[in-house]
Amino acid sequence: MAGITLAQRDLNTTREQMQAWFEHRFGGPAVLSELRPANRAAGWSSESLVFGVDAGERSGEYVIRIPPSGGGIFPEYDLDAQCRTQELLHEHGIATPSPIVYEPDDAWIGSKFLVMPRIVGHTPSDTTYAVRGWLHDAGPAVQRRVHDSFLDTLVRLHRAPVDDAPWLARPQGIGLAAEVSWWQDYVDWGTGGRVPDVMAEAFEWLIRHQPGPTTDLSICWGDARLSNAIFDDSGELVGALDWEQACICPAEADIAWWLATRKQMLEVHGLDLDPELEGFDTREHVVRRYEEMLGRPLENLDWYEIFAMVRMGCCILRTQVLLRLTGQSDHFLTRAPIMPAWALAAIS
Structure with missing residues (x-):
């Protein structure tokens, strides 16, 4: 998806500018195809566009990732940090797109940007994968993979060394307290200081019940869900995308994000299933299995699932602001609930 932006980008002009950049960066002539949206299943936070290049050894398909023109879902887009995060994680066996090029000079297209090879495959929509689409139809063996x-x-x-990614620290530091504080500041910024009562009350609940400090921290994706991954025909994950929310937190933050978004999807479709697909594990089995893989118990998952839905709600609020500012007040997301009913019931 091209992202939600406050200013429209001229894709023809950007293609010409990128062609000049490509020739400058790699030397020799290059011909670029038209730019088109990269991921229609997700990608609301940035402009992510695919283009083909005819340039000898450099020929192929690439993705350019650009901060939204005029402002977007996040207050800052640290592309240098995203680049370093992806390259670090690639070294640790995580299928982030590589090699990735960070261009800090905004003279080329009016903005800093990232360029990386395109990864071809299937990206499930995490709002519908249990009821239709490739993953739903693929069968239990592919679903299991x-x-x-x-x-x-x-x-x-979660096993990658935290000390190797100091750029992921929040202004308040690392760990859970710093992350909660960052999201409080975020929703205040994202709504222009008009934070709904239900969100303010949710943060009060989070702080009141917040787990104690721990030194058992990991590099966390921050947005660990199926629509931020690309899978090949067999179901193998071949691309891990969208590292804008990466942070240093307990691993529970990522596991709970995935568990909570699974639960949210089921609520949207009125389904009472566990698991939601034949090839998936139940919630209980996922937790037990991941504890074995990680080598320690997962603690306070119920709290982390609420935190996940509060964070999701913060992003929904900001998205609603952007949609209204861009004249899309009739978009279905402007009517979406800030948090699912099960999360609201847990904190009431």
Whole structure:
């Protein structure tokens, strides 16, 4: 998806500018195809566009990732940090797109940007994968491989050395308290200081019940869900995408994010299933299995699932602001609940 932006980008002009950049960066002539959206299943936070290049040894398909023109879902887009995160994790066996090029000079297209090779495959929509689409129709064997390769990716991520990614620290530091504080500041910024009562009350609940400090921290994806991954025909994860929310937190933050978004999807469709697909594990089995993989118990998962839905709600609020500012007040997301009913019931 091209992302939600406050200013429209001229894709023809950007293609010409990128062609000049490509020739400058790699030397020799290059011909670029038209730019088109990269991922229609997700990708609301940035402009992610695919283009083909005819340039000898450099020929192929690439993705350019650009901060939204005029502002977007996040207050800052640290592309340098995203680049370093992806390259670091690639070294630890995580299928982030590589090699990735960070261009800090905004003179080329009016913005800094990232360029990386395109990874071809299937990206499930995490709002519908249990009721229709490739993953739903793929059968239990492929579903099982999707499930397992996703968990394998998470455990490799959570075992990567935290000290190697100092750029992921929040302004308040690292760990849970810093992350909660960052999201409080975020929703205040994202709504222009008009934070709904239900969100303010949710943060009060989170702080009141917040687990104690721990030194058992990991590099966390921050947005660990199926729509941020690309899978091949067999179900193997071949691309882990969208590292804008990466942070240093307990691994529970990622596991709970995935568990909570699974639960949220089921609520949207009125389904009472566990698991939601024949090839998936139940919630209980996922938790037990991941504890074995990680080598320690997962603690306070109920709290982390609420935190996940509060964070999701913060992003929904900001998205609603952007949609209204861009004249899309009739978009279905402007009517979406801030948090699912099960999360609201847990904190009431």
